[in-house]
Amino acid sequence: MTCIVRITNVEITNLKNVRKGAFHTNSNFTTLEKADVIGFYGQNGSGKTAAVEAFNLLKALLSANQDVSLPKITSNLLYFKEKLIGLKFEFIVENEFGEYFVQYSVSLSPGRVKYRVLEEEISYRENKEHTSFKSLISKGENGVLIGNKKGQEMDESDRVSVMVANRMAVTNSTSFAFREELKEVFEGLLEEQETELMKNLSSDFNRDLHVIDTIQYGLLIANLVMPFSVHLEKKRGSIPYEMQDTMVLPTGLFDTIDKVVGQTNIVLDTIIPGLQIKIHQINKQTLSDGNEGIRFEFLSVKGEVELPLRSESEGTLKIISILSTLIAVYNNPNACVVIDELDAGIFEYLLGEILEVLNENAQGQLFFTSHNLRIVEVLPIQNLWFTTLNENDRYHQLKGVKRLDNARDVYLRAVQLGGQTEEVYAETNLYDIKMAFRKAGIAHDDN
Incomplete structure (x- = not known):
């Protein structure tokens, strides 16, 4: 049986400009193979x-x-003058052993580099009544605990593996809990279903988690690199296509790109009528x-016209890249895709x-951020989270939206008039903006 892992809740502390914030998804055990699209x-x-x-940090x-x-x-x-970033992710997991709720919490601090x-x-x-959470692994000031065994209670082989994993985690700035060096320790100290849950997170879910941030889009609009996001049956990740006349890839990566283009072309023509991507193979070297x-x-390729792909618009290139x-989101219940500024460049x-x-x-599952309010009109209100001015409570869903209401109108009303439990917009004044532009111009003229 193939496992399915879904994120259900996320808590953020002291990350960038969020002192505290939390949001949830709409996934539960009865909707494991249905879409869960969440917009910010x-x-x-x-x-x-x-x-x-x-x-990104979870990945x-x-x-x-x-x-x-x-x-x-x-x-x-790290949030200004704070010492720790805190993250907590809650998952639901369905695998061959049953249904489970899983929590992963982590604290990050700045190291030397x-x-x-x-x-x-x-x-x-377990997803059963009257069950409580059980620790699989924890690392903190009091040492390491795996199952019910403390580090000093483990046999010598396990203690050495734990020490090596900890040293490698510190040296390489990685997680401790998901280090490969602990695999045999888990098999010896954890029950079979517990070992499987660790694998479900570190392998199954991680394989299908894609995070596409604005750095990738920045490279694209600078006409430098177009990252081809890859989600095939046996291939995951991203292949950077350098926006030059030609490019050389190892045969294996070329075959992967060829498959991605074939997959992409099936959908691309329905999104941008008449457009197809063609790979012109020049030579082997x-x-x-x-x-x-x-x-x-x-x-x-549009009809009989063939042009370099880099000549297409930023929006078209972005669609192709993602x-x-x-x-994958459409066809794979285990896919989790996160895209920052999804609307950038797209009609x-x-x-x-x-x-x-x-x-x-x-x-x-699809998580995205956007500024374009057209999406607010097509997605259910329970799929949308709006940031607030309260740094200690950053994410809220709109209140008072009735079934037939236009969520876009409700949001714009909240921007202009308030009425929500938290303010969602720092008020701007047209007169002040005009005066500021005028003063800036005068100041420049004086110089």
Whole structure:
């Protein structure tokens, strides 16, 4: 039986401009194969991107056995004058052993160069009445606990593995709990279903978790790199396509790109009528490592007209770059895709159509941030979270929205008049804006 893992709740503490914030999804054990599309809206600088950063950190933590490091402290993730970033993720898991609630909490602190894990805990309980959470693994000031065994109570082999995992986690700025060195320790100290839950998070869920942030979009609009997000049956990740005349890839990566293009073209023509992507293979050549590579170029094809793909608009390139992951959300109940500024460069009506199709027919989870209010009109209000001015309570859902209300109108009314439990917009004044522009111009003239 294939497992399904869904995020149900996220709590954020001291991350970027969010001192405290929490949001939940609409997933439960009866909707495991139905779409769960969650959008974040709000004023610039109000905490939308912090939600994406939380998923970025989760991805890095789950990828500890691949030595994926946590970010450098120069990324300025820590809230001003605070010492710790706190994250808590709650999941529901269905696997061959049953149904479970799983919690993962972690505290991060700045190290010398990168952030490091200070405390970490994973706990679970069965989806049955009168069951309580049981700790799988915890690391903190009092040491390490795996199952019901403290570090000093383990046999020598397990103690050594724990020490090695801890040293590697500190040295490489990774999670401790998801280190590969602990695999045999888990098998010896945890029950079979508990070991399986650890695998469900670190392997199954992590494999299908894609986080697409604005850094990737920035490279695209700068005409430098278009990241091809990849979600095929046996391939996951991202392949950077350098926006040049031609590019060389190892044969294996080229074959993967070829499959992604074939997959993308099936959907692309329905989204942008008449457009297809073509791979023009130029030649084979030997790479610096001695392996064989293929030099090729991407072409956009419309009827009989073929042009370099880089000549397409930013919005078209963005759709192409993320389409494989959106296809995954549509078809894979275990897919979890997070996209910052999904609306950037994409025609608002088309974006609304895509999200409406996904919300009504998809099987996976999609989290996104956006400024375009067209989406507020096509998604149910329970799918939308709005950032507030309260740094201690950043994420809220709109109150007082009736079934037939236009959520866009309700939100704009909240922006202009308030009426929600928390303010959602810092008031601006047209007269003040005009005067500021005028003063700035005069000041410039004086110089």
